Amino acid sequence: MAVEFRVLGPVQARLGGRALDLGHARQRCVLAVLLIEANQWVSADQLLDRAWGDRIPPGGRNTLYGYLSRLRRALRATRQAAIVHRSSGYELVVEDDAVDVHRFRRLVARARAETDHVRALELAERASGLWHGEALLGLDTPWATAVRHGLERERFAADTDRLDLALRLGRHSALLPELTDRATAHPLNEHVAAQLVLALYRAGRQAEALERYRRLRAGLAEELGTDPGSDLRRLHQQILAADPDLAVPGADRSPVVPRQLPAAPAPFTGRVPDLAELDRALLAAPGDGTDASGDPATATVAISAVGGVGGIGKTWLALAWAHRNLHRFPDGQLFVDLRGFSPTGNPTDPADALRDFLTALGVTPDRGRSDPGALYRGLVAGRRVLVLLDNAATADQVVPLLPASPTCTVLVTSRTSLPSLIDRHGAHHLPLGVLTPVESRALLAARLGRNRTDAEPGAVDELVGLCGRHPLALAITARHAATRPRLPLTELAAELREVGLEMLDHETDPTASLPAVLSWSLHRLTARQRAVFMLLGIAPGPDIDLPAAASLTGLTPAEARKALHVLEDHSLLDRHPHGRYAMHDLVRAYAATTARDELPEPVRRAALARVVDFYLHTAHTADRLLDPTRDPVRLDPPAPGVRAQPLPDLPAALAWLDDRHSHLVAAQRTAAGEHRHQAALHVAWTLTTFHWRRGHFHDALAVWRVALDAAAHLPGRTEHILALRLLGRAHFELGQHEEAVEHLHRALATAERHHDTLQAAYTEHALFRAWELWGDYRQALDHAQRALRLLRGLDRPVLEGDALNQAGWAAAALGDHDTARDHCRAALDLQRRHHDPEGQANALDSLGYIDHRTGHHTGSVHHYREAVALYRTLGDTAAAADTLDRLGHPHAALGHHDQAREAWREALALYRDQGRDTDTERVLRQLADLDPTPVGQADTTEDGRTDPP
Numbered sequence: 007m008a009v010e011f012r013v014l015g016p017v018q019a020r021l022g023g024r025a026l027d028l029g030h031a032r033q034r035c036v037l038a039v040l041l042i043e044a045n046q047w048v049s050a051d052q053l054l055d056r057a058w059g060d061r062i063p064p065g066g067r068n069t070l071y072g073y074l075s076r077l078r079r080a081l082r083a084t085r086q087a088a089i090v091h092r093s094s095g096y097e098l099v100v101e102d103d104a105v106d107v108h109r110f111r112r113l114v115a116r117a118r119a120e121t122d123h124v125r126a127l128e129l130a131e132r133a134s135g136l137w138h139g140e141a142l143l144g145l146d147t148p149w150a151t152a153v154r155h156g157l158e159r160e161r162f163a164a165d166t167d168r169l170d171l172a173l174r175l176g177r178h179s180a181l182l183p184e185l186t187d188r189a190t191a192h193p194l195n196e197h198v199a200a201q202l203v204l205a206l207y208r209a210g211r212q213a214e215a216l217e218r219y220r221r222l223r224a225g226l227a228e229e230l231g232t233d234p235g236s237d238l239r240r241l242h243q244q245i246l247a248a249d250p251d252l253a254v255p256g257a258d259r260s261p262v263v264p265r266q267l268p269a270a271p272a273p274f275t276g277r278v279p280d281l282a283e284l285d286r287a288l289l290a291a292p293g294d295g296t297d298a299s300g301d302p303a304t305a306t307v308a309i310s311a312v313g314g315v316g317g318i319g320k321t322w323l324a325l326a327w328a329h330r331n332l333h334r335f336p337d338g339q340l341f342v343d344l345r346g347f348s349p350t351g352n353p354t355d356p357a358d359a360l361r362d363f364l365t366a367l368g369v370t371p372d373r374g375r376s377d378p379g380a381l382y383r384g385l386v387a388g389r390r391v392l393v394l395l396d397n398a399a400t401a402d403q404v405v406p407l408l409p410a411s412p413t414c415t416v417l418v419t420s421r422t423s424l425p426s427l428i429d430r431h432g433a434h435h436l437p438l439g440v441l442t443p444v445e446s447r448a449l450l451a452a453r454l455g456r457n458r459t460d461a462e463p464g465a466v467d468e469l470v471g472l473c474g475r476h477p478l479a480l481a482i483t484a485r486h487a488a489t490r491p492r493l494p495l496t497e498l499a500a501e502l503r504e505v506g507l508e509m510l511d512h513e514t515d516p517t518a519s520l521p522a523v524l525s526w527s528l529h530r531l532t533a534r535q536r537a538v539f540m541l542l543g544i545a546p547g548p549d550i551d552l553p554a555a556a557s558l559t560g561l562t563p564a565e566a567r568k569a570l571h572v573l574e575d576h577s578l579l580d581r582h583p584h585g586r587y588a589m590h591d592l593v594r595a596y597a598a599t600t601a602r603d604e605l606p607e608p609v610r611r612a613a614l615a616r617v618v619d620f621y622l623h624t625a626h627t628a629d630r631l632l633d634p635t636r637d638p639v640r641l642d643p644p645a646p647g648v649r650a651q652p653l654p655d656l657p658a659a660l661a662w663l664d665d666r667h668s669h670l671v672a673a674q675r676t677a678a679g680e681h682r683h684q685a686a687l688h689v690a691w692t693l694t695t696f697h698w699r700r701g702h703f704h705d706a707l708a709v710w711r712v713a714l715d716a717a718a719h720l721p722g723r724t725e726h727i728l729a730l731r732l733l734g735r736a737h738f739e740l741g742q743h744e745e746a747v748e749h750l751h752r753a754l755a756t757a758e759r760h761h762d763t764l765q766a767a768y769t770e771h772a773l774f775r776a777w778e779l780w781g782d783y784r785q786a787l788d789h790a791q792r793a794l795r796l797l798r799g800l801d802r803p804v805l806e807g808d809a810l811n812q813a814g815w816a817a818a819a820l821g822d823h824d825t826a827r828d829h830c831r832a833a834l835d836l837q838r839r840h841h842d843p844e845g846q847a848n849a850l851d852s853l854g855y856i857d858h859r860t861g862h863h864t865g866s867v868h869h870y871r872e873a874v875a876l877y878r879t880l881g882d883t884a885a886a887a888d889t890l891d892r893l894g895h896p897h898a899a900l901g902h903h904d905q906a907r908e909a910w911r912e913a914l915a916l917y918r919d920q921g922r923d924t925d926t927e928r929v930l931r932q933l934a935d936l937d938p939t940p941v942g943q944a945d946t947t948e949d950g951r952t953d954p955p
Contacts, residue, residue: 009084011041011105014157015138017145019081026080032057033073035145040089040098042153044105047278049095056149093444106136107157111333114164118336123171130168137161156289160334163390167336169201178205189218193225196238197388203238207245207252215245237388262368264338267394270329271322273452276445280436284310284327287434288334288415307409309416309431313423314438315577315593316347316523317478320419321396323438328394328417335415337389340366342407346399347421347526349516353399356406363393363407379406387411395419399530401426421527421577437577440475440590443467449477453484458495465495472502474591478520482510485518507595524596527576534561538569539578540605541613542589543597546621546676547669549588553651554669557620558613560647584665614676615645618685621666621673623650625692628659632881633695635804635842639688660881663696667705674709683716687725694732698739699877701884701920707736727753727765731772738776741924746776767796767805774812778819787816804845807836811849818856826856847876851889854896863896870896887916891929903936910936 012018017034019026028034035057039048054062054070063069074089074096081087087100102108113133120126141157142150165188172181185202192198199222206215219234219242226232233239244252287310312320328339342359345352360378365371367385386393386409398404398420404427408416418424418433427433441449447466451459459466473479486509487498502509507521516522528536538559542550545558556566570587573579578597579587589597601610623644630638631653644650653659663670674689690713697706710733717729734749750773757765770793777785790812797806814829830852837845854869870893877886890913897906910929917925 009081009086009100009104011087011100012138013038013041014106014110014136014141014161016143017041019084019087021084026083028080029073029076031144031146033076035142035147035150036070036073037077037098038142038145038150040096041105042107044098044100044102044108047092047095047097053096057147059147059149107141109133110136110164111160114160114167115333115336117164117171118167118333123175127168127171127175130164130171133164134168152286152289159289166197166201173201173204173208176208178208181205182209193222194229196222196235199234200238200241203241203245204252212245216242219245262338262366263336264340264363264366264391266341266366267328267339267392268325268341270325273449274322274326275448275452276441277319277323277326280312280323280438281327281330283436284312284323284417285331287436288331307412307414307416307431309408309418309427309433310436311418311420311424311427311433312436312438313420313577315590316421316527317476317520318438318440318577319477320421320438322477324394324396324417324419328392331392335390335392337386337391338367339392339394341394341396343396344398344403346397346403347529348397349522349526353403356403359395359403359407382407383410386414388413390414392417398422398424400424401430405431423575423577425575441477441480443470443475446470446473446475446480449480450484450487453481454487458487458491462495465499468499469495469502472499476520476590476592478523479510479592482512482518482520507592507599510592520592521596521599524593525600527578528600531572531576535569535572537605537609538566539573540597540601541610542573542579542587543594543599544601544610544614545617546614546672547666548672549582549586550669551585551587553649554617554620555587557648558617560613560616563649611680612645614680615682616648618673618677618680618682618689619644619648620650621670622677622685622689622692623648624653624662625666625670625689627651627653628663629692629695631656631659632663632699633844635840635844636695639691641688642684656879656881660696663693664700667693667696667702671705671709674712678712678716681719683719686716687713687720687729689713690732691728699880699882699884701887701916701922703736703739704921707733707740710736723756723760724762724765727756727760727762727769730756731765731769735772735775738772738779741779743776743780747773750776763796764800764802767793767800767802767809770796771805771809771812774816778812778816783816783819787813787820790816803836803840804842807833807840807842807845808848810836811845811852814849815852815855818852818859823856823860827853830856843876844880844882847873847880847882847885847889850876851885851892854889855892858892858896858899863899866896867893867900883916884920887913887920887922887925890916891925894932898936907933907936 008022010020012020017028017038019028019037028037036053039053039056050067050070054066057070057073058066074091078089081089086104087098090097090099102112110133113129113136117126117129117133120129141154141161145154169181169185169188172178182202182205185198185205188198189195189202199218203215203218206212206218219238222238223234226234234242241252243249288308312324314320328335332339340363342354342362344354344356344359357378360382361371363382364378364385367382369381369385388411391409391414393407393409393414393416395404395407395416395418398418399422401424404416404418404424408431418427423435423437424433428435440446447459447470450466450469469483470480473483483498483502487493487495490498510520511522512519528539531539538555538561541558542555545554547554550558552563552567552570555561555570556563559566559569561569570579574581574587578593579589582588623641626639626641627650629636651662653662670689670693674686677683677685677689690709693709694706697703697709710729714726714729714733717725720726730749730753734746734753737743737749738746750769754766754769754773757763757769770789773789774786774793777783777789790809794806794809794813797809810829810833814826814833816826817823817829818826830849834846834849834853837843837849850869850873854866854873857863857866857869870889873889874886874893877883877889890909894906894909894913897903897909910933914926914929914933917929
């Protein structure tokens with residue numbers, strides 16, 4: 007027994023004439039979505055949105071899963087349809103003919119393509135017979151309403167064609183009841199009126215036909231202030247003249263139907279949201295010569311403009327959509343490659359395209375000479391024609407080819423956004439990006455076969471990543487694999503990883519070469535714009551903002567902004583939130599390669615010097631705001647043309663460093679590569695406070711390794727000591743004790759050898775921290791006391807306060823709480839007198855620890871909270887996490903379990919953000935062990951610090 011699904015009426019599933027139980031309306035709406043998108047993947051989010059609209063209930067996803075499970079059970083008996091789950095979505099796998107809407111569309115398309123009018127009418131009547139009332143009857147979501155209206159427009163257009171065929175075959179008498187009802191429902195539709203007037207005339211009811219014409223003319227004048235169109239006026243004159251042609255049902259004056267579309271791309275995968283967006287743009291446009299309000303005077307032609315970088319798949323998408331929607335354009339499809347971006351660099355003249363269109367529409371050359379544009383627009387007026395304008399360079403190429411009739415649809419592809427087409431003609435812009443990971447894998451599987459891709463899923467994922475999910479890059483990679491069927495995909499991935507963009511090139515076929523395809527985008531740029539594009543390819547960091555771009559290029563901000571906008575308009579650059587501009591990885595690789603090939607080395611080096619100085623000098627400003635008490639470093643003046651970004655206060659400095667951290671790390675690598683050793687060291691220095699406060703210890707290790715290499719090329723010893731000390735610090739913050747102590751002892755020996763007391767004190771300070779983290783508090787105390795002795799002769803009260811606090815902490819860990827408290831109070835007094843909030847926070851943290859250890863839990867909570875507040879003001883999330891971790895213990899000791907849990911959860915979130923796995927695991931254990939134990943039995947073990955031996 008064959009299963010039959012219905013959406014052209016109430017949603018039903020019938021098996022051998024018996025209706026299947028599909029449940030309530032919401033569950034049937036879920037099935038309706040899958041039926042409309044039969045054999046297409048639909049995400050779970052789309053199902054939720056379409057079945058519930060803005061009324062998705064709490065736990066909506068679980069409800070959806072329940073509905074799908076029940077629908078699966080209901081369909082199991084058919085054995086001809088199945089709901090398949092894959093990749094966070096679902097697909098109804100079923101024969102297309104089993105779903106009435108798809109059978110309807112196929113019958114309508116066949117009827118329109120059929121040259122035998124009798125056979126065509128038979129197909130059209132079969133299509134009409136599939137309707138059982140209003141589509142999706144009983145479903146009321148916004149999606150259902152939109153689909154219902156779209157299907158009604160399809161039904162109206164199909165019925166119009168069917169009635170035209172029946173009139174042509176002389177069946178006017180039988181049609182009169184239906185035509186009368188349609189004229190009543192659409193009183194101002196001239197085509198409907200013409201059908202009824204003609205049928206009445208042929209049925210011998212000439213007076214009624216003329217009366218119908220008179221009433222329509224009066225209605226148009228009263229409602230719209232217009233007269234009937236030329237076709238209806240001509241019919242009126244023919245009736246008055248009793249034109250014999252009206253009495254010949256078989257007369258055939260069918261216009262030529264052009265079929266210019268190239269073949270559909272095969273195989274075509276993915277792009278479901280983009281195809282749906284084009285569908286929505288068409289459904290939102292009028293289908294019968296009127297706008298949404300029914301006013302024909304304000305209706306406009308539907309124009310969609312697909313934009314994107316070269317090779318992103320604009321033409322593939324346009325052709326795939328066009329072939330899937332041929333039923334919507336029974337009067338023909340026109341196509342032209344406008345060659346806006348091609349190897350020749352010579353765009354197609356719109357006059358030449360017009361001549362080709364007129365030829366496709368059956369116009370002889372002599373007839374199209376006087377005013378080809380007007381003739382073209384007249385020929386497609388009132389007809390459902392698709393005009394696909396591929397690869398446009400400018401709107402000037404497109405505008406002469408636009409129909410004037412709202413029954414037509416225009417689809418344009420271009421590497422530019424065609425702004426005037428959007429502004430003046432209301433074009434719907436669809437920017438096309440890279441494929442999703444799922445679509446990328448599907449593309450490779452479609453080209454290579456699932457057996458091959460399933461055998462090496464890891465290699466497939468790597469190929470997708472190396473290609474950046476760029477469609478042309480994936481297609482080229484698939485071609486390499488398909489032409490070498492015995493080559494493992496892992497080897498292909500290794501080759502692509504090693505060779506990069508060069509592997510995506512082709513010496514003889516430019517259309518099969520990604521670099522060549524991208525190069526065509528540069529043809530329409532000025533020399534300055536090309537230079538900006540190339541410099542962006544070598545700029546440090548994942549993206550760039552306007553101030554950095556101005557320094558990189560040496561342009562004024564206004565000039566740089568204009569150049570960035572042009573590159574964005576040409577789809578070579580993407581604008582991201584907060585004024586950031588980024589390139590696709592492969593576009594950037596092409597830009598960098600072009601820069602090396604075309605820009606003189608002095609130009610490249612000057613640009614890199616400017617952008618490094620921009621990041622360095624702005625970071626230096628931020629660092630002074632983070633810690634004004636820190637020893638300043640003297641920077642060389644910035645390169646000419648550099649405009650460091652002003653930062654007004656500490657929050658702005660932290661926000662800028664958070665946002666530009668990866669750029670600064672990349673800028674240091676650039677400086678080192680350019681042999682700017684002082685700049686490489688200074689970038690590391692300006693990042694130090696930020697790294698410690700944000701817990702970026704792995705990054706600190708990386709930048710100080712580079713800085714130590716740079717210091718080896720500098721004449722001063724202080725830079726070498728500094729790099730050794732701070733590299734050692736990065737090691738001990740990561741728990742790498744041996745490496746830390748080795749570097750710190752080298753720094754100390756060098757400082758002592760050169761009698762640099764200050765650097766020796768700093769290094770003793772760092773050795774304290776290394777041994778403290780290792781758990782050897784006696785060694786730690788020894789180094790803290792040495793630092794204190796050295797500093798007392800240097801008049802450095804803030805540093806002296808730090809050393810006092812360190813000594814106090816070590817004493818506390820060794821159980822000498824009275825000495826510890828005295829040292830830490832003295833440290834706090836020094837830091838307050840000299841306005842060092844970071845030192846104050848450290849001393850308060852130590853006093854909180856001492857109070858907790860001595861049973862003064864309320865005082866401990868007070869000190870810890872003060873410390874956390876200061877750390878937060880400073881943006882020191884690393885120290886704040888540690889103090890929050892410790893704060894939980896006196897809360898637990900006091901029986902304040904909710905407060906302890908809150909503190910630990912905050913610490914846990916910060917530890918996770920900072921990638922501190924050991925600390926994360928410890929806090930998770932503390933949360934798991936937390937229970938309402940009586941205060942006297944509370945475990946006061948301080949897990950945040952290693953207990954003394």
